[in-house]
Amino acid sequence: LMNVTDIDPDVDLHGFTQWLWQEAPLLEEKTFETRHRRKDGSIYPAEVHASRVTIAGEPCIMALATDITSRREREAALRESEEKFRGIIDNLQDIYYRTDTRGIVTMLSPSAAEVFGYDSTDTIIKKPASDFWAYPEERKEIVRRIAEEGRVQDYEVTLKKADGSLLPVSISCRQLYDGSGRAAGIEGVIRDITERKEVEEVLKKSNDRLKTVINSIDAFIYIADMETYEILFLNEYGRNVWGNVEGTICWKSLQQGHNGPCSFCTNDKLLNKDGKPAGVYIWQFQNTIDGRWYECRDIAIQWIDGRTARMEIATDINEQKEAEERLRESEEKYRLIADNTADTIWIADLNLTIQYISPSVLKMRGYTPEEVMGQSLQEMLTPQSFDSVQKRFAGEMALESTGEADPERTIHFEFEKYRKDGSIIQVENAVRFLRDQDGRPTGIIGVSRDITERRRAEEERKRNEYRFSILTSQTRTYIWEVDAEGLYTSISPEFEAITGYKPEEIIGRMHFYDLHPEQEREEFRQIAMDTFARRETFIEFENFALKKNGEIIWINTSGIPIEDDLGRLIGYWGTDTDITERKLAEDALQAANRKLQILSSITRHDIQNKIMTLMGYLDLTRPEI
Numbered sequence: 353l354m355n356v357t358d359i360d361p362d363v364d365l366h367g368f369t370q371w372l373w374q375e376a377p378l379l380e381e382k383t384f385e386t387r388h389r390r391k392d393g394s395i396y397p398a399e400v401h402a403s404r405v406t407i408a409g410e411p412c413i414m415a416l417a418t419d420i421t422s423r424r425e426r427e428a429a430l431r432e433s434e435e436k437f438r439g440i441i442d443n444l445q446d447i448y449y450r451t452d453t454r455g456i457v458t459m460l461s462p463s464a465a466e467v468f469g470y471d472s473t474d475t476i477i478k479k480p481a482s483d484f485w486a487y488p489e490e491r492k493e494i495v496r497r498i499a500e501e502g503r504v505q506d507y508e509v510t511l512k513k514a515d516g517s518l519l520p521v522s523i524s525c526r527q528l529y530d531g532s533g534r535a536a537g538i539e540g541v542i543r544d545i546t547e548r549k550e551v552e553e554v555l556k557k558s559n560d561r562l563k564t565v566i567n568s569i570d571a572f573i574y575i576a577d578m579e580t581y582e583i584l585f586l587n588e589y590g591r592n593v594w595g596n597v598e599g600t601i602c603w604k605s606l607q608q609g610h611n612g613p614c615s616f617c618t619n620d621k622l623l624n625k626d627g628k629p630a631g632v633y634i635w636q637f638q639n640t641i642d643g644r645w646y647e648c649r650d651i652a653i654q655w656i657d658g659r660t661a662r663m664e665i666a667t668d669i670n671e672q673k674e675a676e677e678r679l680r681e682s683e684e685k686y687r688l689i690a691d692n693t694a695d696t697i698w699i700a701d702l703n704l705t706i707q708y709i710s711p712s713v714l715k716m717r718g719y720t721p722e723e724v725m726g727q728s729l730q731e732m733l734t735p736q737s738f739d740s741v742q743k744r745f746a747g748e749m750a751l752e753s754t755g756e757a758d759p760e761r762t763i764h765f766e767f768e769k770y771r772k773d774g775s776i777i778q779v780e781n782a783v784r785f786l787r788d789q790d791g792r793p794t795g796i797i798g799v800s801r802d803i804t805e806r807r808r809a810e811e812e813r814k815r816n817e818y819r820f821s822i823l824t825s826q827t828r829t830y831i832w833e834v835d836a837e838g839l840y841t842s843i844s845p846e847f848e849a850i851t852g853y854k855p856e857e858i859i860g861r862m863h864f865y866d867l868h869p870e871q872e873r874e875e876f877r878q879i880a881m882d883t884f885a886r887r888e889t890f891i892e893f894e895n896f897a898l899k900k901n902g903e904i905i906w907i908n909t910s911g912i913p914i915e916d917d918l919g920r921l922i923g924y925w926g927t928d929t930d931i932t933e934r935k936l937a938e939d940a941l942q943a944a945n946r947k948l949q950i951l952s953s954i955t956r957h958d959i960q961n962k963i964m965t966l967m968g969y970l971d972l973t974r975p976e977i
Contacts, residue, residue: 356413358389359388359389359417360386360387360388360389360400361387361389361395362386362387363386366384366386368382368384372402372404372413373404373411373413376403376404377404378403378404378405378406379403379404379405380403380404381401381402381403381587381588381589382401382402382403383399383400383401383402384399384400384402385397385398385399385400385420386398386400388417388419396419396421397419397420397421397424398417398418398419398420399417399418399420400415400416400417400418401415401416401417401418401571402414402415402416403415416571416573416665418571418665418667423672426672426675426676427675430675430678431789445463445544445695445782445799445801446461446463446541446542446543446544446694446695447460447461447463447464447467447541447542447543447544448460448461448539448540448541449461449464449481449539449540449541449542450528450537450538450539451481451537451538451539452536452537453535453536453537454480455480455481455482456478456479456480456481457476457477457478457479457480457481458477458478458537459477459539460473460476460477461473464476464542467513467519467542467544468484468511468513468514468519469513469514469515469517470514483512484511484512485509485510485511485512486510486511486512486518486519487509487510490509490510491509494507494509494523494525498525498526498527498538499527502526502527503524503525503526503527504523504524504525504526504540505524506522506523506524507522507523507524508520508521508522508523508545509521509523511542516918517916517918518918519544519546520544520545520546520549521542521543521544521545522542522543522545522694523540523541523542523543524540524541524543525538525539525540525541526538526539526540531677543694547806548805550809551805551806551808551809554809554812571589571665571666571667571668572586572587572589572590572593572665572666573585573586573587573589573590573663573664573665573666574586574587574590574602574606574663574664574666575653575655575661575662575663575664576602576661576662576664577655577659577660577661578619578622578652578659578660578661578662579659579660580601581601581602581603581613582599582600582601582602583597583598583599583600583601583602583605583606584598584655584659584661585598586598593642594606603617606639606641607639607640607641608640608641609640616637618633618635618648618650618662619662621633621650622650622651622652622662623652623660629651629652629653630652631651632649632650632651633649633650633651634647634648634649634650635647635648635650636648636669644668644670645668645669645670645672645673646666646667646668646669646670647666647667647669648664648665648666648667649664649665649666649667650662650663650664650665651663694712694715694801695712695799695800695801696709696710696712696713696716696799696800696801697709697710697712697797697798697799697800698710698713698797698798698799698800699786699795699796699797699798700795700796700798701794701795701796702749702793702794702795702796704729704741704745704796705728705729706724706725706727707725707795708721709721709724709725716771716777716779716800716802717769717770717771717772717777718771718772718773719772723772729741731770732769732770733767733768733769733770734767734768734769734770734776736768737767737768737769740765740767741765741767744763744765748763748785749793752785752793759785759787759791760784761784762782762783762784763781763782763783763784764780764781764782765781765783766778766779766780766781766803767779767781777802777804778802778803778804778807779800779801779802779803780800780801780803781798781799781800781801782798782799783796783797783798783799784796784797784798785797828846828849828850828929828930829846829927829928829929829930830843830844830845830846830847830850830927830928831843831844831846831925831926831927832844832847832864832925832926832927832928833914833923833924833925833926834863834864834923834924835922835923836884836921836922836923837863838863838864838865838877838880838881838884839860839862839863840858840859840860840861840862840863840864841859841860841923842859843855843858843859850899850905850928850930851867851897851899851900851905852899852900852901853899853900863877864880865877865880867897867898868895868896868897868898869896869898869904870898872896876895884913884921884924887913887915887921888913889911889912889913890909890910890911890926891910892908892909892910893908893909893910894906894907894908894909894931895907895909897928905930905932906930906931906932906934906935907928907929907930907931908928908929908931909926909927909928909929910926910927911924911925911926911927912924912925912926
């Protein structure tokens with residue numbers, strides 16, 4: 353004979369055992385999880401529903417034990433998948449999004465708020481996706497292609513940010529279907545390609561919302577006469593769901609739309625050919641009243657009055673079904689992001705050994721994912737970057753050991769990596785720890801982006817700015833910028849040497865025409881504002897400027913209009929060059945030329961007078977000759 357301890361090795365650890373045997377009201381159910389031992393000695397997790405009963409006047413414990421091994425495995429698998437997906441979503445620099453069949457935004461990754469310029473994604477969700485398209489014809493085209501092809505890959509369009517400015521992006525998306533195969537919306541990845549566009553322009557001229565909820569699974573028990581289908585017994589869980597239906601017919605009370613025994617009734621599977629119980633029959637079914645899924649364990653038993661009855665133990669597995677669907681969707685989202693983003697997504701263990709890396713690594717480094725999996729960190733990084741990463745990782749692990757580290761923190765850093773061709777690229781990284789149920793780090797998940805071209809463009813811009821500053825300092829030229837009303841918004845340091853004003857005395861306080869001599873100021877302002885209204889570019893326009901000490905100087909002005917992404921004038925940008933010395937030299941030269949012309953005129957006149965006198969004398973003497 354066996355006793356309870358042969359089945360439950362932890363029976364002595366349950367604090368309620370004595371209460372259940374001696375104090376618990378009859379038939380009051382106690383549900384708990386424990387460990388059970390199989391015949392072969394192996395241990396498995398179990399969920400137990402126990403009640404104190406009296407049989408033939410003797411106190412007994414009636415218990416139903418359910419093997420929950422598969423449930424624990426599903427919960428662990430779902431938790432791991434959700435953790436991976438949440439880590440990717442929270443660290444992804446690209447934007448993951450989802451819309452419903454009406455085109456309403458229903459889901460966004462956290463990066464969307466920063467990229468689109470909103471305080472949070474809550475202000476975006478529930479808005480029509482059409483609100484974010486700059487050009488409706490682009491949206492019509494992408495919707496058409498999804499309808500015809502089911503998906504779109506790396507399609508470049510222009511969206512609008514919160515402030516109305518334009519945002520160039522690359523979209524990869526696909527049609528989303530529900531469990532019945534009906535169209536349920538669109539999901540995809542949006543990549544901000546502003547930097548790429550800017551880099552291309554520079555070179556031409558010189559990237560966890562999803563959570564898992566697993567509820568404990570309850571069960572209800574009912575017993576029905578196998579001939580009359582009368583419900584003989586229903587436990588408390590069943591009464592809470594179906595009401596007090598004992599004495600009624602099961603196919604009338606527990607289902608709907610039936611005029612007779614259910615077509616799926618298992619009575620014929622519970623007895624063998626001799627009419628004896630055939631053992632437990634396990635099946636799953638979606639109830640026709642509440643629409644929930646149940647896992648049913650049916651067995652034929654002899655009721656207390658001798659009748660053969662069917663006992664069914666039905667466990668609500670609706671959350672499990674939903675969890676399986678969420679797991680499938682989670683894995684699909686994970687694959688979509690990993691396969692389509694230009695950034696490289698990777699997972700490493702705590703030894704910094706790569707366990708997974710997305711296919712985009714081929715474009716970034718020239719290696720296949722399989723080749724990268726065989727590389728050590730030291731082979732991937734330059735020596736200096738390898739040392740830096742080792743020190744940073746050691747510091748983060750030391751912080752973890754204090755128990756004061758933020759478990760949700762994201763770590764940002766840059767390093768240099770080798771490509772397959774031997775060249776070196778600069779890589780920007782965002783990483784966070786993967787954790788177990790207790791919050792302990794078990795690995796690292798990261799997103800890496802190649803920023804080599806961006807760094808080169810920044811260096812080229814700095815060199816150009818330096819060259820231009822040298823040029824302006826040598827030519828007595830200052831750079832200015834004004835808004836659409838002519839108010840100074842920016843001015844270069846050379847301004848002070850030329851006019852005597854410090855930039856901070858001018859910026860935001862004076863208009864450009866305030867520096868023009870007062871007697872002609874209004875006329876000058878009107879001419880300038882008419883030019884602004886026509887958005888004309890002006891080159892080497894000679895005019896006057898009033899220095900701080902009251903001195904008037906000549907300046908040569910050039911300017912071009914500045915427009916925002918919507919084509920609205922927001923100001924002008926240009927240069928002023930002090931040409932006073934040149935103008936003074938020109939005035940001196942003109943004065944000298946005038947004197948020379950006067951002198952030349954006087955000299956010619958005197959010679960002509962003398963010639964006329966001689967001609968007169970000749971006329972007088974001609975008869976004598």
